[in-house]
Amino acid sequence: MFVQPGTLYVVATPIGNLHDLSPRARDVLATVGTIAAEDTRHTRQLLRHFGIDTPLISLHDHNERDRCGELVATLAAGASLALVSDAGTPLVSDPGYHLVCAAHAADVPVVAVPGPSSLIAALSIAGLPTDRFVFEGFLPARGPARRVRLEALVREERTLVFFESSHRIGEMLEDLVAIFGSEREAVIARELTKRFEETLHGTLPVLAEKIVTDVERRRGEFVVLVRGAPPVLDEVGADAMRTLSILLEELPVRQAAAITARLTGLKKNLLYARALEMAAHKSA
Incomplete structure:
Protein backbone atom coordinates (compact mmCIF):
# COMPACT_ATOMS: atom_id res chain seq x y z
CA MET A 1 0.00 0.00 0.00
CA PHE A 2 1.52 3.31 -1.09
CA VAL A 3 -0.52 5.67 1.11
CA GLN A 4 -1.88 5.68 4.63
CA PRO A 5 -5.50 6.64 5.36
CA GLY A 6 -6.16 10.04 6.88
CA THR A 7 -2.86 11.45 5.60
CA LEU A 8 -1.98 14.58 3.66
CA TYR A 9 0.86 14.03 1.17
CA VAL A 10 2.76 17.10 -0.04
CA VAL A 11 4.04 15.99 -3.44
CA ALA A 12 6.72 17.70 -5.54
CA THR A 13 6.09 17.61 -9.30
CA PRO A 14 8.36 18.40 -12.28
CA ILE A 15 9.40 21.99 -12.97
CA GLY A 16 9.82 21.13 -16.64
CA ASN A 17 11.21 17.70 -17.45
CA LEU A 18 8.51 15.09 -16.79
CA HIS A 19 11.14 12.42 -16.12
CA ASP A 20 11.83 14.20 -12.82
CA LEU A 21 8.59 12.91 -11.29
CA SER A 22 9.79 10.26 -8.84
CA PRO A 23 8.37 6.72 -8.82
CA ARG A 24 7.15 7.32 -5.27
CA ALA A 25 5.34 10.51 -6.30
CA ARG A 26 3.73 8.64 -9.17
CA ASP A 27 2.52 5.89 -6.84
CA VAL A 28 1.14 8.35 -4.30
CA LEU A 29 -0.71 10.39 -6.93
CA ALA A 30 -2.23 7.21 -8.36
CA THR A 31 -3.32 5.86 -4.97
CA VAL A 32 -4.68 8.77 -2.90
CA GLY A 33 -8.40 9.44 -2.92
CA THR A 34 -8.09 13.01 -4.20
CA ILE A 35 -5.43 15.43 -5.44
CA ALA A 36 -5.66 19.10 -4.44
CA ALA A 37 -4.07 21.04 -7.32
CA GLU A 38 -3.19 24.69 -7.85
CA ASP A 39 -4.53 24.48 -11.42
CA THR A 40 -6.52 21.33 -12.19
CA ARG A 41 -6.08 21.81 -15.95
CA HIS A 42 -2.30 21.85 -15.62
CA THR A 43 -2.20 18.88 -13.24
CA ARG A 44 -4.63 16.89 -15.38
CA GLN A 45 -2.13 17.03 -18.25
CA LEU A 46 0.59 15.67 -15.96
CA LEU A 47 -1.64 12.87 -14.70
CA ARG A 48 -2.76 11.98 -18.22
CA HIS A 49 0.89 11.61 -19.28
CA PHE A 50 1.40 8.97 -16.59
CA GLY A 51 -1.99 7.28 -17.00
CA ILE A 52 -3.30 8.45 -13.61
CA ASP A 53 -7.03 9.18 -13.23
CA THR A 54 -7.25 10.25 -9.57
CA PRO A 55 -10.00 12.88 -8.99
CA LEU A 56 -8.84 16.50 -8.74
CA ILE A 57 -10.00 19.45 -6.65
CA SER A 58 -8.71 22.99 -7.07
CA LEU A 59 -6.75 24.61 -4.24
CA HIS A 60 -5.22 27.99 -5.05
CA ASP A 61 -4.52 31.37 -3.46
CA HIS A 62 -8.12 32.56 -3.87
CA ASN A 63 -9.96 29.56 -2.37
CA GLU A 64 -7.50 27.84 -0.04
CA ARG A 65 -8.76 29.38 3.20
CA ASP A 66 -12.37 28.49 2.32
CA ARG A 67 -11.56 24.90 1.39
CA CYS A 68 -9.27 24.01 4.27
CA GLY A 69 -12.13 23.07 6.58
CA GLU A 70 -13.76 20.54 4.27
CA LEU A 71 -10.45 19.02 3.20
CA VAL A 72 -9.22 18.57 6.77
CA ALA A 73 -12.59 17.08 7.75
CA THR A 74 -12.26 14.62 4.89
CA LEU A 75 -8.75 13.70 6.04
CA ALA A 76 -9.89 13.33 9.66
CA ALA A 77 -12.57 10.93 8.43
CA GLY A 78 -9.87 8.67 6.97
CA ALA A 79 -9.45 9.82 3.39
CA SER A 80 -6.03 10.37 1.85
CA LEU A 81 -5.14 13.54 -0.05
CA ALA A 82 -2.19 14.71 -2.14
CA LEU A 83 -1.29 18.38 -2.46
CA VAL A 84 0.50 19.56 -5.61
CA SER A 85 1.33 22.91 -7.17
CA ASP A 86 1.71 23.67 -10.87
CA ALA A 87 5.42 22.87 -10.70
CA GLY A 88 8.01 22.04 -8.07
CA THR A 89 7.48 21.72 -4.34
CA PRO A 90 4.19 23.04 -2.88
CA LEU A 91 4.31 25.96 -0.41
CA VAL A 92 7.60 27.32 -1.90
CA SER A 93 6.07 30.51 -3.37
CA ASP A 94 2.99 28.37 -4.07
CA PRO A 95 -0.31 27.62 -2.28
CA GLY A 96 -0.67 25.05 0.48
CA TYR A 97 0.49 26.79 3.65
CA HIS A 98 -2.98 27.20 5.16
CA LEU A 99 -3.96 23.60 4.40
CA VAL A 100 -0.78 22.20 5.98
CA CYS A 101 -1.26 24.40 9.07
CA ALA A 102 -4.89 23.31 9.38
CA ALA A 103 -3.89 19.66 9.03
CA HIS A 104 -1.33 19.97 11.82
CA ALA A 105 -3.87 21.75 14.03
CA ALA A 106 -6.24 18.81 13.54
CA ASP A 107 -3.49 16.24 14.24
CA VAL A 108 -3.67 14.97 10.68
CA PRO A 109 -0.36 13.40 9.54
CA VAL A 110 1.46 15.43 6.87
CA VAL A 111 4.03 13.54 4.79
CA ALA A 112 6.52 15.02 2.31
CA VAL A 113 7.11 13.33 -1.04
CA PRO A 114 10.20 15.33 -2.03
CA GLY A 115 11.39 16.06 -5.52
CA PRO A 116 11.99 18.97 -7.91
CA SER A 117 12.54 22.49 -6.59
CA SER A 118 13.83 25.31 -8.78
CA LEU A 119 15.24 26.98 -5.64
CA ILE A 120 17.50 24.03 -4.78
CA ALA A 121 18.26 23.23 -8.42
CA ALA A 122 19.49 26.78 -9.05
CA LEU A 123 21.62 26.83 -5.89
CA SER A 124 23.23 23.53 -6.84
CA ILE A 125 24.57 24.85 -10.17
CA ALA A 126 25.15 28.55 -9.42
CA GLY A 127 28.68 28.36 -8.07
CA LEU A 128 27.79 30.75 -5.24
CA PRO A 129 28.08 29.90 -1.52
CA THR A 130 25.31 27.49 -0.50
CA ASP A 131 26.18 26.78 3.12
CA ARG A 132 23.97 29.72 4.13
CA PHE A 133 21.39 31.40 1.92
CA VAL A 134 18.25 33.54 2.10
CA PHE A 135 15.21 32.75 -0.04
CA GLU A 136 13.20 35.91 -0.79
CA GLY A 137 10.77 34.44 -3.33
CA PHE A 138 9.08 37.05 -5.51
CA LEU A 139 9.90 40.69 -4.77
CA PRO A 140 7.03 43.23 -4.69
CA ALA A 141 5.62 43.90 -8.16
CA ARG A 142 5.66 47.69 -7.83
CA GLY A 143 8.98 49.45 -8.26
CA PRO A 144 9.01 51.60 -5.08
CA ALA A 145 8.13 48.67 -2.82
CA ARG A 146 10.61 46.44 -4.61
CA ARG A 147 13.44 48.94 -4.10
CA VAL A 148 12.60 49.37 -0.41
CA ARG A 149 12.86 45.61 0.05
CA LEU A 150 16.17 45.46 -1.81
CA GLU A 151 17.58 48.29 0.28
CA ALA A 152 16.82 46.26 3.39
CA LEU A 153 18.88 43.38 1.92
CA VAL A 154 21.88 45.32 0.65
CA ARG A 155 24.14 44.31 3.59
CA GLU A 156 22.91 40.69 3.79
CA GLU A 157 26.01 38.47 3.77
CA ARG A 158 24.28 35.22 2.79
CA THR A 159 23.57 34.26 -0.82
CA LEU A 160 20.24 35.78 -1.88
CA VAL A 161 17.76 33.81 -3.99
CA PHE A 162 14.79 35.39 -5.79
CA PHE A 163 12.07 34.19 -8.15
CA GLU A 164 10.98 36.53 -10.95
CA SER A 165 8.56 36.49 -13.88
CA SER A 166 9.35 37.25 -17.50
CA HIS A 167 7.51 40.59 -17.57
CA ARG A 168 9.40 42.01 -14.54
CA ILE A 169 12.87 40.49 -14.86
CA GLY A 170 14.35 43.53 -16.65
CA GLU A 171 13.10 46.04 -14.09
CA MET A 172 14.14 43.80 -11.21
CA LEU A 173 17.72 43.51 -12.50
CA GLU A 174 17.97 47.25 -13.08
CA ASP A 175 16.89 47.83 -9.48
CA LEU A 176 19.46 45.31 -8.26
CA VAL A 177 22.22 47.19 -10.10
CA ALA A 178 21.08 50.55 -8.72
CA ILE A 179 20.93 49.35 -5.11
CA PHE A 180 23.53 46.55 -4.86
CA GLY A 181 26.11 48.24 -7.08
CA SER A 182 28.06 47.26 -10.17
CA GLU A 183 30.51 44.80 -8.60
CA ARG A 184 28.15 42.25 -7.07
CA GLU A 185 28.37 38.77 -8.63
CA ALA A 186 25.12 37.08 -9.59
CA VAL A 187 23.64 34.14 -11.48
CA ILE A 188 20.44 33.86 -13.50
CA ALA A 189 18.97 30.38 -13.95
CA ARG A 190 16.29 30.47 -16.65
CA GLU A 191 13.81 27.76 -17.66
CA LEU A 192 15.44 25.09 -15.47
CA THR A 193 15.06 21.50 -16.80
CA LYS A 194 13.22 22.77 -19.88
CA ARG A 195 14.22 22.86 -23.55
CA PHE A 196 15.69 26.37 -23.46
CA GLU A 197 17.38 26.08 -20.05
CA GLU A 198 20.17 28.58 -19.57
CA THR A 199 22.43 29.68 -16.73
CA LEU A 200 24.12 33.09 -16.92
CA HIS A 201 27.02 34.19 -14.69
CA GLY A 202 28.49 37.67 -14.21
CA THR A 203 28.19 40.93 -12.36
CA LEU A 204 24.73 42.45 -12.02
CA PRO A 205 25.26 45.07 -14.79
CA VAL A 206 26.49 42.39 -17.23
CA LEU A 207 23.49 40.17 -16.53
CA ALA A 208 21.05 43.08 -16.73
CA GLU A 209 22.38 44.00 -20.17
CA LYS A 210 22.11 40.41 -21.41
CA ILE A 211 18.49 40.21 -20.34
CA VAL A 212 17.28 43.70 -21.22
CA THR A 213 18.78 43.67 -24.73
CA ASP A 214 17.62 40.17 -25.72
CA VAL A 215 13.88 39.61 -25.96
CA GLU A 216 14.32 35.83 -26.15
CA ARG A 217 16.16 35.81 -22.82
CA ARG A 218 13.28 37.64 -21.18
CA ARG A 219 11.00 34.66 -21.76
CA GLY A 220 10.33 31.95 -19.22
CA GLU A 221 10.72 31.58 -15.48
CA PHE A 222 13.73 32.92 -13.59
CA VAL A 223 15.70 32.18 -10.45
CA VAL A 224 18.07 35.06 -9.66
CA LEU A 225 20.91 34.43 -7.21
CA VAL A 226 23.10 37.21 -5.83
CA ARG A 227 26.33 36.77 -3.88
CA GLY A 228 26.00 38.10 -0.35
CA ALA A 229 27.65 41.34 0.69
CA PRO A 230 31.22 41.11 1.98
CA PRO A 231 31.56 41.37 5.76
CA VAL A 232 31.92 44.97 6.86
CA LEU A 233 34.39 45.83 9.57
CA ASP A 234 32.49 47.97 12.01
CA GLU A 235 34.10 51.35 11.57
CA VAL A 236 31.24 53.14 13.30
CA GLY A 237 32.24 54.16 16.80
Whole structure:
Protein backbone atom coordinates (compact mmCIF):
# COMPACT_ATOMS: atom_id res chain seq x y z
CA MET A 1 0.00 0.00 0.00
CA PHE A 2 1.52 3.31 -1.09
CA VAL A 3 -0.52 5.67 1.11
CA GLN A 4 -1.88 5.68 4.63
CA PRO A 5 -5.50 6.64 5.36
CA GLY A 6 -6.16 10.04 6.88
CA THR A 7 -2.86 11.45 5.60
CA LEU A 8 -1.98 14.58 3.66
CA TYR A 9 0.86 14.03 1.17
CA VAL A 10 2.76 17.10 -0.04
CA VAL A 11 4.04 15.99 -3.44
CA ALA A 12 6.72 17.70 -5.54
CA THR A 13 6.09 17.61 -9.30
CA PRO A 14 8.36 18.40 -12.28
CA ILE A 15 9.40 21.99 -12.97
CA GLY A 16 9.82 21.13 -16.64
CA ASN A 17 11.21 17.70 -17.45
CA LEU A 18 8.51 15.09 -16.79
CA HIS A 19 11.14 12.42 -16.12
CA ASP A 20 11.83 14.20 -12.82
CA LEU A 21 8.59 12.91 -11.29
CA SER A 22 9.79 10.26 -8.84
CA PRO A 23 8.37 6.72 -8.82
CA ARG A 24 7.15 7.32 -5.27
CA ALA A 25 5.34 10.51 -6.30
CA ARG A 26 3.73 8.64 -9.17
CA ASP A 27 2.52 5.89 -6.84
CA VAL A 28 1.14 8.35 -4.30
CA LEU A 29 -0.71 10.39 -6.93
CA ALA A 30 -2.23 7.21 -8.36
CA THR A 31 -3.32 5.86 -4.97
CA VAL A 32 -4.68 8.77 -2.90
CA GLY A 33 -8.40 9.44 -2.92
CA THR A 34 -8.09 13.01 -4.20
CA ILE A 35 -5.43 15.43 -5.44
CA ALA A 36 -5.66 19.10 -4.44
CA ALA A 37 -4.07 21.04 -7.32
CA GLU A 38 -3.19 24.69 -7.85
CA ASP A 39 -4.53 24.48 -11.42
CA THR A 40 -6.52 21.33 -12.19
CA ARG A 41 -6.08 21.81 -15.95
CA HIS A 42 -2.30 21.85 -15.62
CA THR A 43 -2.20 18.88 -13.24
CA ARG A 44 -4.63 16.89 -15.38
CA GLN A 45 -2.13 17.03 -18.25
CA LEU A 46 0.59 15.67 -15.96
CA LEU A 47 -1.64 12.87 -14.70
CA ARG A 48 -2.76 11.98 -18.22
CA HIS A 49 0.89 11.61 -19.28
CA PHE A 50 1.40 8.97 -16.59
CA GLY A 51 -1.99 7.28 -17.00
CA ILE A 52 -3.30 8.45 -13.61
CA ASP A 53 -7.03 9.18 -13.23
CA THR A 54 -7.25 10.25 -9.57
CA PRO A 55 -10.00 12.88 -8.99
CA LEU A 56 -8.84 16.50 -8.74
CA ILE A 57 -10.00 19.45 -6.65
CA SER A 58 -8.71 22.99 -7.07
CA LEU A 59 -6.75 24.61 -4.24
CA HIS A 60 -5.22 27.99 -5.05
CA ASP A 61 -4.52 31.37 -3.46
CA HIS A 62 -8.12 32.56 -3.87
CA ASN A 63 -9.96 29.56 -2.37
CA GLU A 64 -7.50 27.84 -0.04
CA ARG A 65 -8.76 29.38 3.20
CA ASP A 66 -12.37 28.49 2.32
CA ARG A 67 -11.56 24.90 1.39
CA CYS A 68 -9.27 24.01 4.27
CA GLY A 69 -12.13 23.07 6.58
CA GLU A 70 -13.76 20.54 4.27
CA LEU A 71 -10.45 19.02 3.20
CA VAL A 72 -9.22 18.57 6.77
CA ALA A 73 -12.59 17.08 7.75
CA THR A 74 -12.26 14.62 4.89
CA LEU A 75 -8.75 13.70 6.04
CA ALA A 76 -9.89 13.33 9.66
CA ALA A 77 -12.57 10.93 8.43
CA GLY A 78 -9.87 8.67 6.97
CA ALA A 79 -9.45 9.82 3.39
CA SER A 80 -6.03 10.37 1.85
CA LEU A 81 -5.14 13.54 -0.05
CA ALA A 82 -2.19 14.71 -2.14
CA LEU A 83 -1.29 18.38 -2.46
CA VAL A 84 0.50 19.56 -5.61
CA SER A 85 1.33 22.91 -7.17
CA ASP A 86 1.71 23.67 -10.87
CA ALA A 87 5.42 22.87 -10.70
CA GLY A 88 8.01 22.04 -8.07
CA THR A 89 7.48 21.72 -4.34
CA PRO A 90 4.19 23.04 -2.88
CA LEU A 91 4.31 25.96 -0.41
CA VAL A 92 7.60 27.32 -1.90
CA SER A 93 6.07 30.51 -3.37
CA ASP A 94 2.99 28.37 -4.07
CA PRO A 95 -0.31 27.62 -2.28
CA GLY A 96 -0.67 25.05 0.48
CA TYR A 97 0.49 26.79 3.65
CA HIS A 98 -2.98 27.20 5.16
CA LEU A 99 -3.96 23.60 4.40
CA VAL A 100 -0.78 22.20 5.98
CA CYS A 101 -1.26 24.40 9.07
CA ALA A 102 -4.89 23.31 9.38
CA ALA A 103 -3.89 19.66 9.03
CA HIS A 104 -1.33 19.97 11.82
CA ALA A 105 -3.87 21.75 14.03
CA ALA A 106 -6.24 18.81 13.54
CA ASP A 107 -3.49 16.24 14.24
CA VAL A 108 -3.67 14.97 10.68
CA PRO A 109 -0.36 13.40 9.54
CA VAL A 110 1.46 15.43 6.87
CA VAL A 111 4.03 13.54 4.79
CA ALA A 112 6.52 15.02 2.31
CA VAL A 113 7.11 13.33 -1.04
CA PRO A 114 10.20 15.33 -2.03
CA GLY A 115 11.39 16.06 -5.52
CA PRO A 116 11.99 18.97 -7.91
CA SER A 117 12.54 22.49 -6.59
CA SER A 118 13.83 25.31 -8.78
CA LEU A 119 15.24 26.98 -5.64
CA ILE A 120 17.50 24.03 -4.78
CA ALA A 121 18.26 23.23 -8.42
CA ALA A 122 19.49 26.78 -9.05
CA LEU A 123 21.62 26.83 -5.89
CA SER A 124 23.23 23.53 -6.84
CA ILE A 125 24.57 24.85 -10.17
CA ALA A 126 25.15 28.55 -9.42
CA GLY A 127 28.68 28.36 -8.07
CA LEU A 128 27.79 30.75 -5.24
CA PRO A 129 28.08 29.90 -1.52
CA THR A 130 25.31 27.49 -0.50
CA ASP A 131 26.18 26.78 3.12
CA ARG A 132 23.97 29.72 4.13
CA PHE A 133 21.39 31.40 1.92
CA VAL A 134 18.25 33.54 2.10
CA PHE A 135 15.21 32.75 -0.04
CA GLU A 136 13.20 35.91 -0.79
CA GLY A 137 10.77 34.44 -3.33
CA PHE A 138 9.08 37.05 -5.51
CA LEU A 139 9.90 40.69 -4.77
CA PRO A 140 7.03 43.23 -4.69
CA ALA A 141 5.62 43.90 -8.16
CA ARG A 142 5.66 47.69 -7.83
CA GLY A 143 8.98 49.45 -8.26
CA PRO A 144 9.01 51.60 -5.08
CA ALA A 145 8.13 48.67 -2.82
CA ARG A 146 10.61 46.44 -4.61
CA ARG A 147 13.44 48.94 -4.10
CA VAL A 148 12.60 49.37 -0.41
CA ARG A 149 12.86 45.61 0.05
CA LEU A 150 16.17 45.46 -1.81
CA GLU A 151 17.58 48.29 0.28
CA ALA A 152 16.82 46.26 3.39
CA LEU A 153 18.88 43.38 1.92
CA VAL A 154 21.88 45.32 0.65
CA ARG A 155 24.14 44.31 3.59
CA GLU A 156 22.91 40.69 3.79
CA GLU A 157 26.01 38.47 3.77
CA ARG A 158 24.28 35.22 2.79
CA THR A 159 23.57 34.26 -0.82
CA LEU A 160 20.24 35.78 -1.88
CA VAL A 161 17.76 33.81 -3.99
CA PHE A 162 14.79 35.39 -5.79
CA PHE A 163 12.07 34.19 -8.15
CA GLU A 164 10.98 36.53 -10.95
CA SER A 165 8.56 36.49 -13.88
CA SER A 166 9.35 37.25 -17.50
CA HIS A 167 7.51 40.59 -17.57
CA ARG A 168 9.40 42.01 -14.54
CA ILE A 169 12.87 40.49 -14.86
CA GLY A 170 14.35 43.53 -16.65
CA GLU A 171 13.10 46.04 -14.09
CA MET A 172 14.14 43.80 -11.21
CA LEU A 173 17.72 43.51 -12.50
CA GLU A 174 17.97 47.25 -13.08
CA ASP A 175 16.89 47.83 -9.48
CA LEU A 176 19.46 45.31 -8.26
CA VAL A 177 22.22 47.19 -10.10
CA ALA A 178 21.08 50.55 -8.72
CA ILE A 179 20.93 49.35 -5.11
CA PHE A 180 23.53 46.55 -4.86
CA GLY A 181 26.11 48.24 -7.08
CA SER A 182 28.06 47.26 -10.17
CA GLU A 183 30.51 44.80 -8.60
CA ARG A 184 28.15 42.25 -7.07
CA GLU A 185 28.37 38.77 -8.63
CA ALA A 186 25.12 37.08 -9.59
CA VAL A 187 23.64 34.14 -11.48
CA ILE A 188 20.44 33.86 -13.50
CA ALA A 189 18.97 30.38 -13.95
CA ARG A 190 16.29 30.47 -16.65
CA GLU A 191 13.81 27.76 -17.66
CA LEU A 192 15.44 25.09 -15.47
CA THR A 193 15.06 21.50 -16.80
CA LYS A 194 13.22 22.77 -19.88
CA ARG A 195 14.22 22.86 -23.55
CA PHE A 196 15.69 26.37 -23.46
CA GLU A 197 17.38 26.08 -20.05
CA GLU A 198 20.17 28.58 -19.57
CA THR A 199 22.43 29.68 -16.73
CA LEU A 200 24.12 33.09 -16.92
CA HIS A 201 27.02 34.19 -14.69
CA GLY A 202 28.49 37.67 -14.21
CA THR A 203 28.19 40.93 -12.36
CA LEU A 204 24.73 42.45 -12.02
CA PRO A 205 25.26 45.07 -14.79
CA VAL A 206 26.49 42.39 -17.23
CA LEU A 207 23.49 40.17 -16.53
CA ALA A 208 21.05 43.08 -16.73
CA GLU A 209 22.38 44.00 -20.17
CA LYS A 210 22.11 40.41 -21.41
CA ILE A 211 18.49 40.21 -20.34
CA VAL A 212 17.28 43.70 -21.22
CA THR A 213 18.78 43.67 -24.73
CA ASP A 214 17.62 40.17 -25.72
CA VAL A 215 13.88 39.61 -25.96
CA GLU A 216 14.32 35.83 -26.15
CA ARG A 217 16.16 35.81 -22.82
CA ARG A 218 13.28 37.64 -21.18
CA ARG A 219 11.00 34.66 -21.76
CA GLY A 220 10.33 31.95 -19.22
CA GLU A 221 10.72 31.58 -15.48
CA PHE A 222 13.73 32.92 -13.59
CA VAL A 223 15.70 32.18 -10.45
CA VAL A 224 18.07 35.06 -9.66
CA LEU A 225 20.91 34.43 -7.21
CA VAL A 226 23.10 37.21 -5.83
CA ARG A 227 26.33 36.77 -3.88
CA GLY A 228 26.00 38.10 -0.35
CA ALA A 229 27.65 41.34 0.69
CA PRO A 230 31.22 41.11 1.98
CA PRO A 231 31.56 41.37 5.76
CA VAL A 232 31.92 44.97 6.86
CA LEU A 233 34.39 45.83 9.57
CA ASP A 234 32.49 47.97 12.01
CA GLU A 235 34.10 51.35 11.57
CA VAL A 236 31.24 53.14 13.30
CA GLY A 237 32.24 54.16 16.80
CA ALA A 238 30.00 54.56 19.82
CA ASP A 239 29.69 58.35 19.42
CA ALA A 240 28.58 58.05 15.79
CA MET A 241 26.09 55.31 16.69
CA ARG A 242 24.63 57.49 19.44
CA THR A 243 24.29 60.43 17.02
CA LEU A 244 22.65 58.19 14.45
CA SER A 245 20.26 56.76 17.04
CA ILE A 246 19.14 60.24 18.16
CA LEU A 247 18.61 61.43 14.59
CA LEU A 248 16.59 58.30 13.73
CA GLU A 249 14.07 59.29 16.39
CA GLU A 250 13.22 62.41 14.37
CA LEU A 251 14.27 61.75 10.74
CA PRO A 252 13.94 59.17 7.97
CA VAL A 253 16.74 56.59 7.68
CA ARG A 254 18.46 58.07 4.64
CA GLN A 255 18.44 61.64 6.03
CA ALA A 256 19.67 60.54 9.46
CA ALA A 257 22.57 58.67 7.85
CA ALA A 258 23.49 61.64 5.63
CA ILE A 259 23.60 64.10 8.54
CA THR A 260 25.62 61.70 10.69
CA ALA A 261 28.10 61.31 7.83
CA ARG A 262 28.54 65.09 7.64
CA LEU A 263 29.04 65.35 11.39
CA THR A 264 31.48 62.45 11.74
CA GLY A 265 33.21 62.19 8.38
CA LEU A 266 32.27 58.51 8.09
CA LYS A 267 31.02 56.99 4.83
CA LYS A 268 27.34 57.62 4.22
CA ASN A 269 26.75 54.10 2.82
CA LEU A 270 28.19 52.53 5.96
CA LEU A 271 26.00 54.68 8.20
CA TYR A 272 22.97 54.02 6.02
CA ALA A 273 23.49 50.26 6.45
CA ARG A 274 23.74 50.69 10.21
CA ALA A 275 20.66 52.90 10.25
CA LEU A 276 18.67 50.25 8.37
CA GLU A 277 19.75 47.62 10.89
CA MET A 278 18.79 49.87 13.80
CA ALA A 279 15.40 50.69 12.29
CA ALA A 280 14.68 47.03 11.58
CA HIS A 281 15.66 46.03 15.12
CA LYS A 282 13.45 48.74 16.58
CA SER A 283 10.39 47.64 14.57
CA ALA A 284 10.91 43.93 15.30
